[in-house]
Amino acid sequence: MNILVIQETDWLTRGPHIQHHIFERLSKNANFKIFVLDYDIDKIERSKSVFIKRKVYKNIRKTTRDSKVEVIRTSHLRIPFLRRISSIITNFFEILKIFRKNRPNIIVGYSISNGFIGLLISKLFNVPYVFHYIDFLHTLVPIKYVQNIARVITRIIFKFADVVIVHTDFQSKYIIDEGANPKKIRFLPIGASLENIYVDQEELNKIRENLSIKRNEFILFFMGYLYEFAGLIEIIDYYNHKVKNDHYKFKFLIVGDGGIYGDLRKYIKKIGAEWVILTGRIPFLKIAEYIQLADLCILSFKKNIITNQVTPQKIFDYMAMKKPVLSNNLSGVYQQIGVNNGVIFAKNQKALIKKIGELVNQKEKLKEIGEIGFNYVKKNHSYQKILNNFCNIMRDVLRNKKV
Template sequence: ITRQIKEFRPGVIVGFGILNTYLAMKLAKKAGIPFIYYLIDVLHTLVPVKSFRWVAKILEKRTLRNSNRVIVINDKLKDYAIEMGSDPHRTFLVRAGVDLERFNPHIDRSRIRKQYKIEENDFVLFFMGWLYDFSGLREVALDLAKIKNEEPNLKLLIVGEGDLYAELEKIQQKYNLQDKIIFTGRQPYQKIPEFLKASDLCLFPAYDNEITHNIVPIKIYEYMAAGKPVIATRLPGVEKEFGHNNGVIYADEPGGVVKKTVKLIKNGDLAKQG
């Protein structure tokens, strides 16, 4: 970092992480360069080794307290940053954006549905991203298994990979859900709008924990830009960001997502949400 400062002589330094950002902040102060902390997550909770998280939290706090400016992407993260010591007068909210041209709701949906053998009368639930253990998809898959005979046209399309992938595959095999749960694996970002268009309802069924409590995933903006209704668990960050009657429907827990979906389909209420 010291060499980069000497070579490039930046007018401002922006940090996104923990350790490298803390060091950059210290060096920026020493060099008299303004430092901006751009906060998009509760970063210390993402440290893989739990025993190191307290150290990460201390570094995160010190960086927040000593930055010239702190930029956050949602209201709950602003609250969090201030609680961690960021000066309220130097903490600014700049909401995350989405490429409206890329996530065009008028994209053709037939190619993806044909590729994955999705029939015209199938109703497709959609999830994309890293499959965390706390993502709630385990509960969604098990609930689909319970109603597979009553709701034969309800399917789950999962784009991504991660910690839960192997377990979801086992659920698929155990309950004979090969035609109900569709895995695509990781896909190029430019293809995501096609997968979204092929779906009918998008999901963010995560558990409320220290990682998810304050966040608003970019995927929710992308879901909505594609014109899709969203069912999410009642996470404080998400609920504060979108409120109610704005395209996001809330379930109290991951185990309530499928039940709420079926109810909305039967009541004909989904069309009002997208």
Template sequence: MRILIVQESDWLKRGPHQQHQLADRLSLKGHQIRVIDYEILWREQTKKELFSRRQVFQDIGKINPQAKVTVIRPGIIKIPILDYVSLVFTHQREIARQIAEFQPDVLVSFGILNNYLALRAAKKHKIPFIYYWIDVLHHLIPIKPLQFIGQFLESRALRQADRVLTINDKLRDYVLSAGATDKKTRVIRAGIDIEQFKPSGKSSEIRQTYRLRENDVVLFFMGWLYHFSGLKEVALELAKTDDPRLKLLIVGEGDAFEDLKRIQEKHNLQDRVILTGQKPYTKMPAFIEASDICLLPAYPREKVMQDIVPIKLYEYLAMEKPVIATRLPGIMQEFGEDNGVVYINEPEDTIVKAKSLAESDKMGEFGIKARKFVEKYSWNKLTAEFEEILREATGSSKF
């Protein structure tokens, strides 16, 4: 089956997210996958240019190096606001080109602007269109007035899509309230590679690399460092405690990285707040295993966090690590109260809760419950569910 995916994020540098997991696995099963993406991180480039040209990246495997996903990146004008204006024209042209050349059997979208363009093209050419929600994306638009336009486009697409998929029940409730119909809406949850994310009993290499002692209590976060991730507050609370055993290990890059470095330097936390930068996804099980407690201390009132469940939570739990998380509605609905997640009210509560948890005798018990809960969400099973939805949408036997 030929599957065309459109999104408004960088396929190569961001994630891995739901779409990377599914696309790689579908590729390994023989499906042809093409992705139209957007160079969302262009402002961070050291090389300055007024515009970029169309690029094609062949044989991309974000999760599995044997996957063969083709990523097409239309050019844009690299000036704020004009980047999105130019996206409308270049992505519209690219979608038309891919429909003519690639002749996709189905279109799957994870965006807003190019999502609407793809929907119009799909309707024109009678191609089944699947709208896949892993975030409430209009909340992430940096220019507030444009969020209303994004919300309007989302709502129109939800009403017209052939299928709407969400990553959890809370997000399903949201899309139904925004215009999706019940009979067309399904949940395909985030998943876990239960063989890759499996405790091995070997954590010494990472601990040695970052000078973490055996009796240190390592708090761990991985992923994009948004300002609303709550990590700055955790680092500042860590600076107030005189317990040298407490360490904060952060793997990732993002908006809050420089602020975290300043906190680290100002409070002389170089040996207690460890910022590794971005690391290969294949290294994540080892990093999690080297930790004691994993974190998701996001701002509890942040709009974009209300309805989502980040994939990293499943990966933390699969490694038998307890997770400290703020009381976000989507997470509480997904994991409940006794499946390895311990809740706090604010990011500032993280350190006190971590000390209490580390001093208790329940760490092992939490870990066992965590692993048991996520084992039922294997990526192989979820990929098969996604295939079946593609089959239903296309009426196809091309599997």
């Protein structure tokens, strides 16, 4: 089976998200061939001219060591305001080219603009289109007036996609309000990668030494893209003097980059917050040793229209490593995980920040919560189970399309 995956972010550097976990695992099966059409959203590609050439990346491995995913990045102009437009045009012709050479059995979309193109071509060739809705996409558009256009296009995709996959009831209610047919909606929760929890003790000891972390130190842990709304600066500001004056004894390990990374580095140096450790980006296949250092993992996002309705992959990565999670009371997370399942919910971001201080001296209790979380995700969120559910959705889509 050939599956074409379409997204508007960088498959190579962003995430891993649920689509990486699903399609890398599928690609290991000889019966599946996975093509991904992505976009250089972070402007990493370089060229001496204004023209960025088409590139193909084979056997991309972000979550599994023997993945055979093929990522195609179309040519585009390296000119402000024309980058995205030129990419959309070349995406259109690239999809037609894929149909000529390796006609997809299914298209799975994660985006608006090139996702809409994929939808149009799927109707032209009578191929099922599945819209996997993992973010409130139109709200991510940086230009306000364009958000309204993006929302209209998203509604069209909701209406004409063969199936729309969501994670929570919250998302389901939202897309129904936006015009989706309730009969087309399928639920697929976020998974936990239980295959990637092995810890190399020798590597762990090296990391401890390199980061100057002692075995008995309490480690607060955050990983992922460093959004401004992640609450990291607020945590540092609240505890900086308290930690320096030995009122609290812990270190804050932040693994990730992007967003405010550069400003955060400068700010930490400016205020002398030596208890905060920034590592930069670490590949997912090497992340287990870093999570193992943690005593408490946090999801400290401010509540807004985006964060309140999604469930980040990182929570399940924490829980798979038997780590307790302290999270803001975000609706998407609360609905998908619930209470007493390994996640401690705070009323809001301010309450979460204060709660950190309460938990610093409760290592044993936190270990028990971590065990509860692990048992919960092992039973309900293993990627083997998620993958089986996804394949069942694909089979149903193909069966209904033939009928």
